[in-house]
Amino acid sequence: MEDLVKSAISSSASTQSASTAFQDEEIKICVIGVGGGGNNTLSRLKQLGVKGAKLFALNSDVKHLSIVSQGITKILIGKSITRGLGCGGYPEVGRKCAEVDRKAIEEAVSGAHLVFICAGMGGGTGTGAAPVVAQIAKEQGAIVIAMVSFPFALERARLMRAEEGIANLREYSDSVIILDNNRLVELVPNLPMNQAFLVADEILAKAIDGLVFTITQPSLVNIDFADVKAVMSAGDVGMIAVGTGKGINKVEETVESVKNNRLLDVDFAGAKGAIIHIAGGADLTLGDAIRAGELITDEMDPHASVKWGARIVPDYQGKLEVTAIVTGVSSPQITGRGHSHPKAAQKEKGLSDIEML
Ligand SMILES: Nc1nc2c(ncn2[C@@H]2O[C@H](COP(=O)(O)OP(=O)(O)OP(=O)(O)O)[C@@H](O)[C@H]2O)c(=O)[nH]1
Ligand SMILES: [Mg+2]
Incomplete structure (x- = not known):
């Protein structure tokens, strides 16, 4: 954080100017x-x-x-x-x-x-x-x-x-x-x-x-x-969680910080889907990326749809940065006060995301 x-x-x-090419x-x-x-x-x-x-x-x-x-x-x-x-x-x-x-x-x-x-x-x-x-x-x-x-x-x-x-x-x-x-x-x-x-x-x-x-x-x-x-699709409400880690225990450190740094006060448990984006230096191995993805999503519904991607960023040597977008979460403090939604109602009746598509 x-x-x-x-x-x-x-x-x-900074006045950094970015590439303008589309x-x-x-x-x-x-x-x-x-x-x-x-x-x-x-x-x-x-x-x-x-x-x-x-x-x-x-x-x-x-x-x-x-x-x-x-x-x-x-x-x-x-x-x-x-x-x-x-x-x-x-x-x-x-x-x-x-x-x-x-x-x-x-x-x-x-x-x-x-x-x-x-x-x-x-x-x-x-x-x-x-x-x-x-x-x-x-x-x-x-x-x-x-x-x-x-x-x-x-x-x-x-x-x-x-x-x-x-x-x-x-x-x-x-x-x-x-x-x-x-x-x-x-x-x-x-x-x-x-x-x-x-x-x-x-x-x-x-x-x-x-x-x-x-x-x-x-x-x-x-x-x-x-x-x-x-x-x-039909992810309904979602949240972002972010984390970073450095050095020998960078995977564990990152996973721990992602789980703590949830930007909406809901748990990962029960989430219906997640996209995990992992950025690391040239030293990022596929094994580390897989392990980070698995550890972050271990509390989620076993049927949750989880996808992950990884990218090398030149100045990230020795560190990892993860952004997780977690969908299908329930946040009564924000969405529960009288604003019901057709997708949420269907979910309560037990219809799966696939049936609802
Ligand atoms: N992420 C982010 N959120 C902001 C920023 N400025 C304000 N907000 C939040 O966004 C909400 C809406 O503010 P604005 O985006 O300025 O409002 P607007 O949509 O331009 O609406 P009007 O100015 O009333 O036409 C605020 O209540 C803040 O919580 C910002 O720079 N970044
Ligand atoms: Mg404005």
């Missing part, structure tokens, strides 16, 4: 940031040098769009409604902004196989517009993965809005991966709020970058699109 915090904070000061891959992947938080995550993803995905920043706030990293396609939504001034915390306005500019969103996701949507839940644009983006992407036949943050408890009025936003996203997304900002505070105490946002962006961006990389670029172990589809 300390490594992530350091990396997030130092990245905010690799024309067979699998078309789009990442769409919606609203201020979503766009900051997207800028971080761009700085990480993500390859193999098209990036779009959607916002009703023209000022915030102007600070989005270069190489990201910017789409101003709802200019006729907000005059480019943002939605002021009203998700209903955010929804309308996306509806009036539906055509631009349709063009962005046109032909995509896989669409990631990043947004911070609790404000106006991200909360209201992200479900519309998910709906449009779904209508066009994409696998839709929403990666969203849940507000800090001190954001009070935003919590209810965030719950509603998540309920709406679940309608149209294959999986909604939630990063609870409150877990960040527990895992890294004394972190000021602005730095916590950087860490949230770092974790979300790394999860997307790792996944896009192992799908589109030659890796030590590739994850293919069919794997992602298998884990994410």
